Amino acid sequence: MTSHFALFKESADNLAVSLPQDTQATDQNVQDPVVSAVTIEIDEIRRGARILRLLSKDLSLFKQNADIWLEKTGECDFWSRPLVEFTFESLEKIPGLQSCSVDDNSLFALSREIFQLSSRQVQLNPSLTFTQFMSSMSYRWEIIGLAFASVGMGVALPGDSDSTVQTDYRPARSRKELGELALSATETCLAFCNEAGVLNDVVSWLNSKRTTLTTLIYGDKDYRSWRALGDLSTIVFSLGFNQPLPDPDTPFWLSETRKRLMGHAFSTDKQLATFLGRPPRISWRFCNISLPLDLEFKDIIAEPEVRDLAISKLDSDGWNKIENNKQAVWLRVSLIMGPVRESVLELSLNHQVEDLPARVKELLQQSELTWASLPSFLHRxxxxxxxxxxxxxxxxxxxxxxxxxxxxxxxxxxxxxxxxxxxxxxxxxxxxxxxxxxxxxxxxxxxxxxxxxxxxxxxxxxxxxxxxxxxxxxxxxxxxxxxxxxxxxxxxxxxxxxxxxxxxxxxxxxxxxxxxxxxxxxxxxxxxxxxxxxxxxxxxxxxVPKPEVSTAKxxxxxxxxxxxxxxxxxxxxxxxxxxxxxxxxxxxxxxx
Structure with missing residues (x-):
């Protein structure tokens, strides 16, 4: 609304004037199949080859740890099984990554090819399925980064043994070592995307997982967690997820996924800001989004008839009171209760408040009313x-x-x-x-x-x-x-x-x-x-010696x-x- 480009966009819409394709893509994230001219440094290609070497040596181990994450979390996580499975299926289709003996020259050539293909955009259309989208995202650094992030999440699970990070042909790695390795590889893949100017939905997914993984590996108090949150907030604002505009080319499942991504970013922002006692980076005042539907991810990406049947079970407010879908409930409630937490944080950081007791009472009532407005099944x-x-x-x-x-x-x-x-x-x-x-x-x-x-x-x-x-x-x-x-x-x-x-x-x-x-x-x-x-x-x-309790003043x-x-x-x-x-x-x- 207030950006310089918005003035041109609104004028073009009113006058039925077509803007250049690349400009429209910047505003709406409409993806074009043309490959951008990207200059790739030799050192970057070598770094990419080292990342691929990690995958070729330990792909089965990495897949095992990603599966452990899904199994142990009961698939309550925002990033559910279909995304993780398609991510590793994409990697398994890349020649050479299944072999431990692949030579360095082959990995170098593969790295260069991935750099070239990572700048290719995917053409969106309303009938584009999740499977088609993920297939088109093969040979990309953001997909490889998602795999490493999933590995790190699995390694972060509580446990007394390091057995899940052992292989037959190499010494066992400690959980912390493998977790830091997975995070480092994730950040390297993100750096490749940033340096090439690649910004898309999968990059936003990767930033979200990287933020969560950073808190798990280094802790909420570490500055790297706050920095990762800053990158995530930059992504959601840059892609316009905070104030999405109607786009007829965006398929249903992608629109819902963007709402979930925004909910996850908003929730993470409030949690870290609360833990650290800092101002939130994603303010509700600058957001205008609809709640994600209370559906499981498998229903969101399902065939239209299956998806429509799942939607029919929702009430007028988008809640599913028949089947409890853990994935969406947390995100919906976080978006509803988030503005209250934001007000509490603002009060805690503002030392110029008049009549503090009255303001505290007001926020206590606001919190209670907002909580009471949630469906009764959440109050069990x-x-x-x-x-x-x-x-x-x-x-x-x-x-x-x-x-x-x-x-x-x-x-x-x-x-x-x-x-x-x-x-x-x-x-x-x-x-x-x-x-x-x-x-x-x-x-x-x-x-x-x-x-x-x-x-x-x-x-x-x-x-x-x-x-x-x-x-x-x-x-x-x-x-x-x-x-x-x-x-x-x-x-x-x-x-x-x-x-x-x-x-x-x-x-x-x-x-x-x-x-x-x-x-x-x-x-x-x-x-x-x-x-x-x-x-x-x-x-x-x-x-221990204690003073006597006196009735005196x-x-x-x-x-x-x-x-x-x-x-x-x-x-x-x-x-x-x-x-x-x-x-x-x-x-x-x-x-x-």
Missing amino acids: RHDPEAPSAAELLTCEHSVYLQLHLDYMYNKFMLHRILSKRLDIWSPDLVKVSQEILEDVLLLIDTRVRSMKLTPELSWVISFFGLSSAGVLSIELVRRASHLNIDDSSVAVTTPFPRSRVIQALSNFASYLQTIVQPHEGNYDICQQARETIGHVLDFVLTD PHSPTNAEFPDAIGILDYNYYITHLDNWQFELQDTLQMF
Whole structure:
């Protein structure tokens, strides 16, 4: 609407004037079969040959790990089986990649051919099928990159053994080593596309998988994850996925896939921005998109009669209340709840807010109303104290529980903002922290019993579990000290399920040790948290000198009165420094 080119495009439409083909392609991503003139450096061709060498040596191993990802995730992932299968089928059709003995000259020639063909555009038309599209994308670096990214996702799965990364003819690679190798190869393929100016739907898919893989390999806190998100946000804006225009040449399945890609990018943006406490890169204010239909990917790419039958099961809002399709539910809810999270993030980063309590109350109500507007089947809850709760929690319910955790985290953030800005003790923050941690434990326990330890468990632990466990750890120490800067009577008069919280923290610390593996990106921060929780539990369960509780007017203790404990008595200090609670609290506890 505001771009310089939009003025020419609107004028051309109104005057029925045809624009040059290449200009139209830039605006609408209409793909032309002409091969662009691309100058390829010899060094780049050699780099490409080295990538192909990796594939020729370990293609079967790579396929095995990609299949493991699909099997272990229950195909809940946005990138479902058809895409992964077609990706590897495309590679298997390339001569030489099935042979370990292919010579360097052949790989060099193949690399040069792929560079030449990667600049070829695919002509879109409404009857173009997914199979035809994927077949036309063979011999391209973006497809090869998708294969490596799928390998990395499989390697990132929790597990105690490296058996899945061994072959008969080479020493076993560690999971971390193979994961970093897969990510490096993925980024190399993306670099080939960027240097050639190739920008298309498959490149956007590859950027999306690369962003997820980067967080799995290096962790959410690593700057490379934030940089990858920046590249993904650039892609979706450049391709216009944030404000799609009607295009009669785009087939149905591709239009739906673009909505899913946008939903995945939008969701990832809010998650990383929340984890890092930074402004989101993809603002809802600049998006105007429809929700993806609540369909499985296999139905989206199916024949028209099969697809239409699946669509007939949807209600007027696009929800499937008959069959629970895990793939689309998360994306739809993320797009619906995303604007609320964006407002919460804006409040947390804006220190010029008038009447903060009123604004927090307003956002709490907005979050509750938005959540209540979702279909009733998304509100199914399980009593964490029920003996069979974990057994009854199916894969579908696990997705719903994660969505509920994300909703509850809005409350957590808002109550924390009040505590931090107003320097007050917040029982509401403690309460919501307990609810979040118990749901996290229920989800983990379910996956442990079902033997499905998927990568999102580490993300759930890091994203929802660490901060809620931090609040509860701080609260246990505060109550064990029997003092508070504001009001010492709070610890005595406010109900607090001490034993239940201690048990929850103990279980959580155990899962931090057994679930999060050394090859995972968030391993170090999780182990630091585990050590701190251990110190907290030792402190609260050990008899240590505590001051007597007096009925006199409470006062702030001084270093002279209680020199060793003063650091752990200031609850508000630790709420302010909650992002580093596992370091701050442990340093103080070590004084005892």
